[in-house]
Amino acid sequence: MPLTFCRSNELVKVVRVSGNPETKKHLEDMGFAAEALVRVVSVQNGNVIVNVKNTRLAIGQSMANKISVEMVR
Numbered sequence: 001m002p003l004t005f006c007r008s009n010e011l012v013k014v015v016r017v018s019g020n021p022e023t024k025k026h027l028e029d030m031g032f033a034a035e036a037l038v039r040v041v042s043v044q045n046g047n048v049i050v051n052v053k054n055t056r057l058a059i060g061q062s063m064a065n066k067i068s069v070e071m072v073r
Contacts, residue, residue, distance in 0.1 A: 003048055003059075003067040006040040012069035013037055019066045030057060032067050 006012055014036045017027050031052035032038070041049040046061030 001069060003038070003040070003050075003064040003069050004043060004046045004061055006043060006048070006069065008040055008042050010040045011037060011072045012040065013072050014067060015070050016068040017066060018068070023063070023066060027063065027067065030059075031055065037072065038069065 003012070014032050014034055016034065017024050017032055019027070036052060039051040041051060041056065043049075046064065047058065048061075048064045049056065049058045051057075
């Protein structure tokens with residue numbers, strides 16, 4: 001599911017990053033690589049704030065839709 005579908009305080013694992021090569025590289029450089037664990041802080045109007053690699057990041061809806069995640073149980 002896309003990152004924008006997550007709820008606040010959920011822990012998810014990145015499954016896939018899509019987009020053109022430049023977008024994929026940019027997201028991976030920010031920490032959204034496959035298998036990375038991400039804690040969702042909040043989602044508002046599709047914009048997402050997350051904790052990834054001990055860093056809080058805000059990303060827009062279009063970028064968040066390119067990040068496919070799965071729930072961590």
